[in-house]
Structure formats: C-alpha cells, structure tokens
Amino acid sequence: MKVVVCCLLVLSLQSVRRVACVQLTFFAPRPQGPVQVGGAALPHTANSAQEDNTAYAGGDDLEEEGRFEGTTIRAVDAVPKVHVETESRVRLVSYTKAVRIENRYIVQLKEDLPESRVKSHLTAVRSSLKQTGPLVAKAGSPLLALGQPKVDDVITIGRVKFYVMEARPEDMDNIVRTKKSDVTTVYEDTKVKLLDCKNFTGWPWGLDRLDMRAVRDFRAERDKRLIVDGDGMGVDVYVLDTGIRADHREFRKNRGKIIHKVDPGMSDGDTHGHGTHVSGLIAGRRFGVARLARVNAIKVVDDKGEGSASWLLSGLEHAVNTIKTKPNRKAVINISLGYPKSDLIDAAINETVRLYNIPIVVAAGNEAMDACEKSPSGASEAITVSATSYHDIRPKWANYGPCVDIFAPGNNMKSSVSSAWNATDTLSGTSMACPLVVGSLAAYLSSLPASVKPSPAELKDYLIKRATVNEVRNAGKGSPNRLLYVKCSSLQEPQTCDPLA
Ligand SMILES: *[C@@H]1O[C@H](CO)[C@@H](O)[C@H](O)[C@H]1NC(C)=O
Numbered sequence: 001m002k003v004v005v006c007c008l009l010v011l012s013l014q015s016v017r018r019v020a021c022v023q024l025t026f027f028a029p030r031p032q033g034p035v036q037v038g039g040a041a042l043p044h045t046a047n048s049a050q051e052d053n054t055a056y057a058g059g060d061d062l063e064e065e066g067r068f069e070g071t072t073i074r075a076v077d078a079v080p081k082v083h084v085e086t087e088s089r090v091r092l093v094s095y096t097k098a099v100r101i102e103n104r105y106i107v108q109l110k111e112d113l114p115e116s117r118v119k120s121h122l123t124a125v126r127s128s129l130k131q132t133g134p135l136v137a138k139a140g141s142p143l144l145a146l147g148q149p150k151v152d153d154v155i156t157i158g159r160v161k162f163y164v165m166e167a168r169p170e171d172m173d174n175i176v177r178t179k180k181s182d183v184t185t186v187y188e189d190t191k192v193k194l195l196d197c198k199n200f201t202g203w204p205w206g207l208d209r210l211d212m213r214a215v216r217d218f219r220a221e222r223d224k225r226l227i228v229d230g231d232g233m234g235v236d237v238y239v240l241d242t243g244i245r246a247d248h249r250e251f252r253k254n255r256g257k258i259i260h261k262v263d264p265g266m267s268d269g270d271t272h273g274h275g276t277h278v279s280g281l282i283a284g285r286r287f288g289v290a291r292l293a294r295v296n297a298i299k300v301v302d303d304k305g306e307g308s309a310s311w312l313l314s315g316l317e318h319a320v321n322t323i324k325t326k327p328n329r330k331a332v333i334n335i336s337l338g339y340p341k342s343d344l345i346d347a348a349i350n351e352t353v354r355l356y357n358i359p360i361v362v363a364a365g366n367e368a369m370d371a372c373e374k375s376p377s378g379a380s381e382a383i384t385v386s387a388t389s390y391h392d393i394r395p396k397w398a399n400y401g402p403c404v405d406i407f408a409p410g411n412n413m414k415s416s417v418s419s420a421w422n423a424t425d426t427l428s429g430t431s432m433a434c435p436l437v438v439g440s441l442a443a444y445l446s447s448l449p450a451s452v453k454p455s456p457a458e459l460k461d462y463l464i465k466r467a468t469v470n471e472v473r474n475a476g477k478g479s480p481n482r483l484l485y486v487k488c489s490s491l492q493e494p495q496t497c498d499p500l501a
C-alpha cells in the first residue's frame with residue numbers, strides 16, 4: 001500500500017504504523033495560489049514563510065569552495081598519537097599538550113577480568129590514591145582535574161571495560177604498575193572538538209538535494225521538496241552532543257529532550273547550540289529529515305563546547321543501557337564529535353554496533369585529513385559521513401579516505417540554534433552532514449513494520465546501495481564516491497497534495 005503523507009495528515013499518523021513515503025516541503029506555503037505541501041505541518045505559517053523566503057533570495061549562487069574559514073575549531077587535535085611503553089609495561093597512549101587533559105586518565109582493564117577482580121582492583125587503587133598528594137590547580141579549562149585524586153566507577157560497553165582516574169602522572173604510573181596484570185592500556189583523556197564550522201546565511205538546500213541524482217537537475221529544479229521513506233515515527237535518535245533546547249519550536253510536542261548529562265554541573269539545556277542544530281537537522285519540524293523521530297539528547301559536551309573522550313564514553317554507556325531497556329523501540333546513535341585517535345573509543349563503538357545491534361552514525365571530521373586517523377570517525381563499524389556543498393563538491397576541510405562510508409550535504413546548513421525558541425543559524429561541517437544520514441535512517445526505519453529491525457550492517461548496505469555514485473567532486477584520496485540519496489522507491493515522481501484535503 002502506498003501512502004503519501006500530506007501535511008495535515010501527519011498529525012493523525014499516531015495510529016498509522018506503516019508509511020510508504022513521505023513528501024516534505026521545506027517552507028510554509030506562500031500566502032496565495034496553489035500550494036505543494038508535504039509532511040511538515042508548519043503551524044507558524046505566516047512567520048516562517050516570511051523568514052524563510054527571505055533566506056532563499058539569491059541564495060542559489062552561494063559558492064562554498066574557498067569561503068570556509070573555520071573559526072571556532074582549527075585542527076588542533078590533528079596530531080598523531082604517541083605510544084609510550086612505561087616502566088610498568090602497561091601501554092600508555094599519550095597525546096600532545098594541545099589536546100590532552102592533564103591529570104586525567106582512562107584505564108582500560110583486561111576483557112576477561114572477572115567481576116570480583118574488578119572490584120578488588122578499584123578498592124586497591126582508591127586506597128593507594130588516598131596516600132598521594134592533591135592535584136595542582138591550573139587556570140583555564142573546566143575540564144582540568146583539581147583537588148583530590150579520584151577514581152570513577154567502571155564503565156562497561158560489551159567486553160570493553162575501563163574507568164577514569166584523576167591523579168598526578170607519577171602517582172598514576174606507580175599505582176598502575178602495582179596492578180599491571182589487570183590493565184591493558186592507559187589513555188590520557190583528550191578534549192573534544194565540535195565538528196561544525198563557519199556561519200553563513202543560506203537556506204536548507206541540503207534536504208532538497210537528497211531526492212535527486214544529478215546536481216545539474218537539482219540546480220535546475222530546486223523543487224524545495226524531499227521525498228523520503230518515512231517520517232521517523234517510533235524511532236529514537238540518541239544525540240551525544242551539547243544537549244538540546246527542547247522548547248525550540250522545531251521540537252515542540254516533546255520531540256526532543258535531554259535524557260542524561262554526564263556531568264551534573266552541566267546546564268539543563270544547550271547554551272552552546274551545536275546539539276540543537278544537529279538535532280534540528282535530524283528531527284526538526286522544518287529542518288529535519290525525520291520530523292517525527294524523537295531526539296534523546298545525551299549531554300557529553302558542556303555549555304562552553306568543552307568535553308572529553310571520557311565523557312563521550314560515559315555518554316555512550318548511558319545510551320546503550322537506555323536502548324537495552326527499550327527493546328521495542330528502534331534506535332540510532334549519532335555522534336557529530338571528533339576526538340584524537342583512540343582505539344578505546346573505536347573499540348567501544350565497534351562493540352556497541354556489533355554486540356547490541358545499534359547503528360551509530362559519526363561525522364568524518366573537518367581537518368582536511370584522512371578520517372581513519374581520528375576517532376570515532378575511524379571506527380570501522382560506525383557509519384562515517386563526510387560533507388558536500390551545494391555543487392556536490394567536497395569542501396576542502398571535510399575529511400576523506402576509506403573510513404568514510406558516504407557523503408551528504410554539510411555546507412551552509414540552516415537549522416535551529418539555542419539562543420531563542422525560534423532562532424536559526426547556518427553552519428557548515430561534517431557535523432551537519434551526519435544528521436542527514438541519521439534522519440534518513442530514522443525515516444527508513446519508521447517505514448518498516450514495527451517488528452522489522454534491520455541490523456546496522458543492513459542499514460549501511462541500504463545507504464550504500466541507494467547512494468548516487470561518482471557525483472561528488474574532489475571526493476579525496478581513498479574515499480568511496482557515494483552521495484546520500486533517499487528518494488522513496490515506491491513514489492517515483494514528486495506528487496502534490498492539497499493541504500486542506
Ligand atoms: C551567524 O550569522 C548571523 C548573521 O549573519 C548572526 O546573526 C549569528 O549570530 C551568527 N552566528 C554565529 C554563531 O556566529
């Protein structure tokens with residue numbers, strides 16, 4: 001059965017489990033004349049029509065190449081890791097000063113360490129730490145470990161087990177050495193990088209692009225519509241980011257909320273705005289691909305945009321545990337964050353995908369480098385997304401290489417931001433491409449019967465088989481030349497619907 005969902009129909013979708021296709025139009029209908037409408041009911045008609053039509057004016061000629069001047073995030077963490085064998089013969093993975101967090105370590109335990117040994121290990125480490133001196137305060141980042149040394153509880157993701165220790169380097173080394181038979185690797189904790197970039201004014205061309213093959217046709221038509229498999233209903237998307245402004249008009253009716261903060265000191269919203277932007281591209285009611293998906297935000301980056309590898313891992317554990325309690329819901333995890341290369345992060349991602357059957361979509365990164373050299377973009381089980389421009393060109397900042405699975409629009413992407421309930425902004429980055437893939441998967445999942453849950457490998461396959469090939473220009477050394485394409489297969493031609501029908 002083929003169901004084309006038109007705007008007003010969407011509201012009654014609660015009872016319809018199966019949706020063959022959804023047609024989305026991006027903006028409110030113009031005030032008069034015949035109207036083409038889609039799945040996105042836009043209650044704020046007058047306002048948004050005005051705002052958005054203005055944004056469109058003249059936008060078609062916006063060039064992207066060469067205009068990118070990433071400001072907030074330069075490639076500070078694009079440095080190779082250094083492996084050092086400590087005296088203890090426990091492997092220490094250390095990073096350059098620019099990216100490491102002083103005095104904080106992630107201690108990975110042996111996979112087969114029995115529960116009782118894990119407990120006694122922690123007890124012993126905690127009691128040794130009591131005899132060491134306090135950590136020296138340094139000005140600057142709120143991430144700095146201060147005050148008394150401490151050891152957090154063990155985090156377990158599949159077979160991957162680890163804990164976070166705050167201690168002076170010499171104390172860490174002494175302690176780990178006495179317990180070396182329990183430990184595989186110690187990682188210095190590292191800072192996060194938000195993978196969004198420059199601020200342009202523009203328009204959400206990216207959604208419009210997803211249902212057309214050739215860029216020439218796309219530019220000629222600009223039909224301002226997207227035809228996609230479903231609407232995301234019944235799908236939970238877990239966004240590990242800076243949180244979400246849940247009362248933004250893009251997320252009304254409880255479409256998005258913060259379900260967990262990895263640090264209790266974080267605010268209950270998204271002062272930074274990155275997570276609100278990403279979430280808008282996934283499930284926002286005007287800017288999102290899957291407008292009825294539910295965004296569960298897990299805040300792993302604070303309001304200043306600062307975060308750490310250990311916070312990401314803690315957030316990932318929370319996502320996995322939450323998803324495990326909801327076996328009947330469909331879920332996708334989205335991570336638009338970049339960290340220096342860490343086998344621990346990549347292994348935890350691998351484990352989540354393989355063991356728990358949870359698809360994870362990650363941004364390739366914006367350092368103009370091979371995505372395999374970063375985490376989690378290099379995790380082989382993740383779906384790694386790089387970005388394209390309006391002209392299907394890979395912007396020169398977008399990471400590339402064999403670890404990229406697919407390209408999606410990521411330059412000049414308009415979406416919600418957190419500064420006001422109705423604020424929008426246009427950002428560029430692989431962080432903006434990643435949510436389009438997440439939204440596309442949510443849309444696809446919602447089009448399947450509730451009992452059908454494709455595996456992460458099948459979802460990757462779905463994306464790859466449909467993708468438009470050899471369309472991306474300057475895809476980069478080793479990159480697969482695939483562009484996200486989601487046009488609903490059972491609806492070959494765009495259809496128009498009467499909004500009052
Ligand atoms: C982006 O640009 C718009 C207007 O050009 C401005 O209002 C907004 O504050 C900018 N956002 C950021 C994050 O710089």
Ligand SMILES: *[C@@H]1O[C@H](CO)[C@@H](O)[C@H](O)[C@H]1NC(C)=O
Binds near residue numbers: 276431
């Ligand atoms: C993915 O997560 C990143 C942060 O980890 C966030 O910025 C982005 O909005 C999210 N996107 C999706 C599709 O969930």
Ligand SMILES: *[C@@H]1O[C@H](CO)[C@@H](O)[C@H](O)[C@H]1NC(C)=O
Binds near residue numbers: 346347
């Ligand atoms: C992730 O899994 C792949 C196999 O799918 C493996 O080759 C790779 O080494 C794993 N990465 C880590 C860091 O464990």
Ligand SMILES: *[C@@H]1O[C@H](CO)[C@@H](O)[C@H](O)[C@H]1NC(C)=O
Binds near residue numbers: 420422
């Ligand atoms: C957002 O809403 C405020 C009132 O709450 C209004 O003054 C402002 O013009 C609106 N901005 C946009 C972009 O619609």
Ligand SMILES: [Ca+2]
Binds near residue numbers: 225226
């Ligand atoms: Ca289109």
